[in-house]
Amino acid sequence: xxxxxxxxxxxxxxxxxxxxxxxxxxxxxxxxxxxxxxxxxxxxxxxxxxxxxxxxxxxxxxxxxxxxxxxxxxxxxxxxxxxxxxxxxxxxxxxxxxxxxxxxxxxxxxxxxxxxxxxxxxxxxxxxxxxxxxxxxxxxxxxxxxxxxxxxxxxxxxxxxxxxxxxxxxxxxxxxxxxxxxxxxxxxxxxxxxxxxxxxxxxxxxxxxxxxxxxxxxxxxxxxxxxxxxxxxxxxxxxxxxxxxxxxxxxxxxxxxxxxxxxxxxxxxxxxxxxxx
Amino acid sequence: xxxxxxxxxxxxxxxxxxxxxxxxxxxxxxxxxxxxxxxxxxxxxxxxxxxxxxxxxxxxxxxxxxxxxxxxxxxxxxxxxxxxxxxxxxxxxxxxxxxxxxxxxxxxxxxxxxxxxxxxxxxxxxxxxxxxxxxxxxxxxxxxxxxxxxxxxxxxxxxxxxxxxxxxxxxxxxxxxxxxxxxxxxxxxxxxxxxxxxxxxxxxxxxxxxxxxxxxxxxxxxxxxxxxxxxxxxxxxxxxxxxxxxxxxxxxxxxxxxxxxxxxxxxxxxxxxxxxx
Numbered sequence: 001x002x003x004x005x006x007x008x009x010x011x012x013x014x015x016x017x018x019x020x021x022x023x024x025x026x027x028x029x030x031x032x033x034x035x036x037x038x039x040x041x042x043x044x045x046x047x048x049x050x051x052x053x054x055x056x057x058x059x060x061x062x063x064x065x066x067x068x069x070x071x072x073x074x075x076x077x078x079x080x081x082x083x084x085x086x087x088x089x090x091x092x093x094x095x096x097x098x099x100x101x102x103x104x105x106x107x108x109x110x111x112x113x114x115x116x117x118x119x120x121x122x123x124x125x126x127x128x129x130x131x132x133x134x135x136x137x138x139x140x141x142x143x144x145x146x147x148x149x150x151x152x153x154x155x156x157x158x159x160x161x162x163x164x165x166x167x168x169x170x171x172x173x174x175x176x177x178x179x180x181x182x183x184x185x186x187x188x189x190x191x192x193x194x195x196x197x198x199x200x201x202x203x204x205x206x207x208x209x210x211x212x213x214x215x216x217x218x219x220x221x222x223x224x225x226x227x228x229x230x231x232x233x234x235x236x237x238x239x240x241x242x243x244x245x246x247x248x249x250x251x252x253x254x255x256x257x258x259x260x261x262x263x264x265x266x267x268x269x270x271x272x273x274x275x276x277x
Numbered sequence: 278x279x280x281x282x283x284x285x286x287x288x289x290x291x292x293x294x295x296x297x298x299x300x301x302x303x304x305x306x307x308x309x310x311x312x313x314x315x316x317x318x319x320x321x322x323x324x325x326x327x328x329x330x331x332x333x334x335x336x337x338x339x340x341x342x343x344x345x346x347x348x349x350x351x352x353x354x355x356x357x358x359x360x361x362x363x364x365x366x367x368x369x370x371x372x373x374x375x376x377x378x379x380x381x382x383x384x385x386x387x388x389x390x391x392x393x394x395x396x397x398x399x400x401x402x403x404x405x406x407x408x409x410x411x412x413x414x415x416x417x418x419x420x421x422x423x424x425x426x427x428x429x430x431x432x433x434x435x436x437x438x439x440x441x442x443x444x445x446x447x448x449x450x451x452x453x454x455x456x457x458x459x460x461x462x463x464x465x466x467x468x469x470x471x472x473x474x475x476x477x478x479x480x481x482x483x484x485x486x487x488x489x490x491x492x493x494x495x496x497x498x499x500x501x502x503x504x505x506x507x508x509x510x511x512x513x514x515x516x517x518x519x520x521x522x523x524x525x526x527x528x529x530x531x532x533x534x535x536x537x538x539x540x541x542x543x544x545x546x547x548x549x550x551x552x553x554x
Binding site: 119120121138139141167169171175178179180182183184186187188189190191192193194195196197198199201202204205206207208209210211212213214215216217218219220221222223224226227230231234237238240241243244245246247248250251252255256258260263264266267268269270271273274275277 | 396397398415416418444446448452455456457459460461463464465466467468469470471472473474475476478479481482483484485486487488489490491492493494495496497498499500501503504507508511514515517518520521522523524525527528529532533535537540541543544545546547548550551552554
């Protein structure tokens with residue numbers, strides 16, 4: 001296939017690396033940053049690239065868009081007439097329901113947009129942090145809509161399994177956003193709140209173990225992307241935050257009441273759940 | 278030195294392994310569980326061991342107690358007359374202020390109790406999960422009191438640096454408990470609340486990335502130990518939980534008000550803090 005990757009950031013760049021390794025496809029890159037294109041060429045992970053990609057897109061069987069949700073919509077608008085008939089487009093966006101509804105209004109009918117979400121990433125941004133290793137063993141989610149062709153969904157499935165993902169699941173955009181608000185966005189909100197609640201009275205770094213390190217790793221967050229993701233999944237995320245707050249309040253109440261029995265019960269429950277994971 | 282380790286669980290067992298590797302000391306083990314003693318002997322990490330340790334303790338220059346806070350106090354009471362004159366005792370307890378006050382009332386005056394806290398551990402318990410590797414590069418905290426001899430404090434410092442810890446800090450018990458409530462106990466409370474807030478509508482495991490995995494690792498918690506640690510540091514932990522709740526509410530408010538600017542600001546702040554860590 002001729003594949004164009006739009007946005008050679010940490011995810012797009014990782015796709016280029018992983019796909020390039022298969023040595024089965026002709027890969028092109030599009031990125032607004034000329035330096036990024038040069039780096040990708042130097043790494044040999046794209047055959048060619050440029051900052052505005054209509055030429056590549058016209059020839060591509062598959063276009064992988066690794067941009068922020070709002071930027072994808074702009075990109076689709078600008079390139080409505082540029083896609084090859086029958087091409088597959090796919091994204092890597094962490095929110096789906098509202099985004100898909102908006103995107104479906106723009107997509108030309110001669111292409112098939114398969115909405116996907118690789119559950120892999122790095123806390124840093126940019127091609128310098130791209131790595132095909134992040135995909136190894138990770139989950140991939142597809143949120144099909146009624147215009148998708150089964151053969152194209154299967155094609156994307158096979159491709160992502162080939163580049164290292166271990167599991168592909170199909171779910172509705174609504175389910176996707178609900179569960180992602182819990183498994184991905186809530187942890188990010190927690191990590192940010194945890195590190196921001198540091199009163200910095202002490203030299204924190206000298207007093208931490210793995211637990212604090214683990215819980216704050218993702219606090220180094222891409223602020224532009226994640227504010228879009230949070231606001232684009234507002235209601236689900238608020239619900240997830242509130243369920244979490246209820247649980248934290250149960251722990252707090254048990255401490256206030258010096259209720260060892262309730263505390264032990266909460267800890268046992270969490271232990272069983274983690275073991276099951 | 279002749280060293281007796283009391284409690285060959287994950288921390289005591291790791292001490293036995295790490296000390297044994299130095300090949301400089303004669304190491305004995307005490308554990309209520311006969312099977313644990315047999316395992317430790319089979320591993321060759323103790324010279325001998327038994328379920329009640331007064332014989333070893335009488336001869337030991339250093340006694341490392343790897344028990345829960347309440348069990349340490351019982352152990353001290355039972356062995357008040359058994360310690361060698363001039364021996365050093367040390368603990369590995371995660372809370373200090375109240376605990377030290379209680380312990381100082383029991384400790385015989387001919388021994389020097391150096392209170393310590395290795396900031397290393399495993400989420401699982403028991404000798405099967407002991408490993409000298411967990412100490413590598415970790416922080417060690419000492420909370421000296423006015424009866425400690427400087428030479429004994431230095432002796433413990435050198436010893437823990439020798440078995441892999443990278444940094445030893447001395448702080449007051451009050452400071453210790455304050456900062457530990459934030460860097461260690463709060464993350465555990467969060468991890469437990471996070472996994473317990475899973476509504477389990479979906480097969481969660483298929484929808485997680487590294488973030489959820491990282492944030493819930495420590496949810497597999499030793500319920501007996503951690504309920505003691507939480508309740509033994511009640512006021513500090515409640516304060517840390519509340520500061521965290523304030524920060525999480527700031528994120529929540531920004532989402533409710535669709536206030537992208539505030540959200541971005543909170544994310545930038547957390548990124549800078551994490552980078553600094």
